[in-house]
Amino acid sequence: MVRKVDKDQHKIEKLLDSNLEDLKGYISDLRTFLPVPICYINPVNIILDINESFERLFHYGETEIIGEKLEKLFAYPQEAEEIEKEISRKERIQNRETIFLTKERKEIPVSISLMQRKDKDGNFIGYFLSIADLREMKRIQNELQEKIEEMEKFHKLTIGREEKILELKEKIRRLEEELEELKKSKK
Amino acid sequence: MEFEKEILQLMKTEGKARGVAFQTDARYVLEKMGEEGFSKLEREAKKIDFPIDYKNIKTMSWYPFGLRIISLLLVKNTFGWEDEEIRDMGYTAPKTSIMVKLLMKFFVNFDKFSEKIPVFWEQNYTIGKLEVVKVDKKDKELIARLSDVNVNPIFFVYLEGYFEKMVQFIKKDAVCKIRKSSKRKPCQEMIIRW
Numbered sequence A: 001m002v003r004k005v006d007k008d009q010h011k012i013e014k015l016l017d018s019n020l021e022d023l024k025g026y027i028s029d030l031r032t033f034l035p036v037p038i039c040y041i042n043p044v045n046i047i048l049d050i051n052e053s054f055e056r057l058f059h060y061g062e063t064e065i066i067g068e069k070l071e072k073l074f075a076y077p078q079e080a081e082e083i084e085k086e087i088s089r090k091e092r093i094q095n096r097e098t099i100f101l102t103k104e105r106k107e108i109p110v111s112i113s114l115m116q117r118k119d120k121d122g123n124f125i126g127y128f129l130s131i132a133d134l135r136e137m138k139r140i141q142n143e144l145q146e147k148i149e150e151m152e153k154f155h156k157l158t159i160g161r162e163e164k165i166l167e168l169k170e171k172i173r174r175l176e177e178e179l180e181e182l183k184k185s186k187k
Numbered sequence B: 001m002e003f004e005k006e007i008l009q010l011m012k013t014e015g016k017a018r019g020v021a022f023q024t025d026a027r028y029v030l031e032k033m034g035e036e037g038f039s040k041l042e043r044e045a046k047k048i049d050f051p052i053d054y055k056n057i058k059t060m061s062w063y064p065f066g067l068r069i070i071s072l073l074l075v076k077n078t079f080g081w082e083d084e085e086i087r088d089m090g091y092t093a094p095k096t097s098i099m100v101k102l103l104m105k106f107f108v109n110f111d112k113f114s115e116k117i118p119v120f121w122e123q124n125y126t127i128g129k130l131e132v133v134k135v136d137k138k139d140k141e142l143i144a145r146l147s148d149v150n151v152n153p154i155f156f157v158y159l160e161g162y163f164e165k166m167v168q169f170i171k172k173d174a175v176c177k178i179r180k181s182s183k184r185k186p187c188q189e190m191i192i193r194w
Helices: A004-033 A053-059 A079-088 A136-187 B004-012 B020-047 B067-078 B082-094 B098-102 B110-124 B155-166
Strands: A038-041 A047-050 A092-101 A107-118 A124-133 B014-020 B062-064 B129-137 B139-146 B173-179 B189-193
Touching: A004 B098, A004 B139, A038 A053, A047 B098, A053 A124, A079 A092, A079 A107, A079 B062, A092 B004, A107 A136, A136 B189, B014 B020, B014 B067, B014 B110, B020 B067, B020 B082, B067 B082, B082 B155, B098 B110, B110 B139, B110 B155, B155 B173, B155 B189
Parallel strands: none
Antiparallel strands: A038 A047, A038 A124, A092 A107, A107 A124, B014 B062, B129 B139, B139 B189, B173 B189
16 A cells, blocks of 8 residues: 555656656747747846847846846946836836846847736736847837938928029019010110 | 765765756856867766766756765866865856746745745755754844755855855845854754845
8 A cells, every 4th residue: 555655656756747847848948939038037126037039139148147136237227226116016017118238238229018927925026027129120210310301401402492493583573574664764 | 996986975875856956067067168078077977887967867857866966076076176166066056947947936035035945955855954043134144054964065065156146146245155063963054144
């Protein structure tokens, strides 16, 4: 009887280990695949996990950034403090624009979204942070802005020229009238 | 010859350790010594009487506790590392350990963390007992006692780094020291200050 219980226990343990191994594999694949940079932060604002997209965007390896304060990523630490306070009160923060720093301290405009994580009793145990790289969008935005400015200049220039032509036409008309009157008076 | 004798002795140690510990050792060597260094470790690991196949270790499976110590000794001997590097290997492990990620819900605040210190141990080892014996918030000190683990001191050097990083997930500037104690029976005392 005891041997049977031991055998069952061993079987259950093996099954649990195998399930955990599968789960670990799934998390690892997801971490590799996800194209959006994400990280996980605890309530004292220390980074506990990142995915591969995060590593690619900021050039930090896991061992370099895990265990560091979140504010290390912010170009303006004051903003980090505000966000940290806000996420401890709010379940979600969506699309907040800010500037993050790479390992080489290069600025990257980003849009961040955050979501609280809670334990089974509803206690705040940390938060996810996802990052959208806005560099391409900002580049297109700047290009568009430049084009708009060029067009405005062109518009002003052409409108100005038209007004000048009308002015000249009016001047010619007046001169022709004067000439006509002069001719008449000479006769 | 000495090492071979020690291996035989270590393999007689009771208890088991999770596979994740071997994986974090391998990862540290790979990061620090590159592919070539890791291949060297793999070659050395295959030479011993109880070979360690780092690439096929299963994260959550249980392996003989003695083999976990052998892995540390193997790394130390292969690269001629000092305690400082072994401590750093322990310090780096929690950053990549899947076990730590599974237990993230305990890295919420210092109270929760200190309450769960024995759980961190139980999740990784079936040998010994780790219990918190003192928490002094005023003097910023925590003492935990590790009993019934009598192995090569290299393991405690590794643990010192490992727990220091774990506490730093809550208290950024915390430090950890492990010292031998024999108050009642021989054990190791882990002193964490922040």
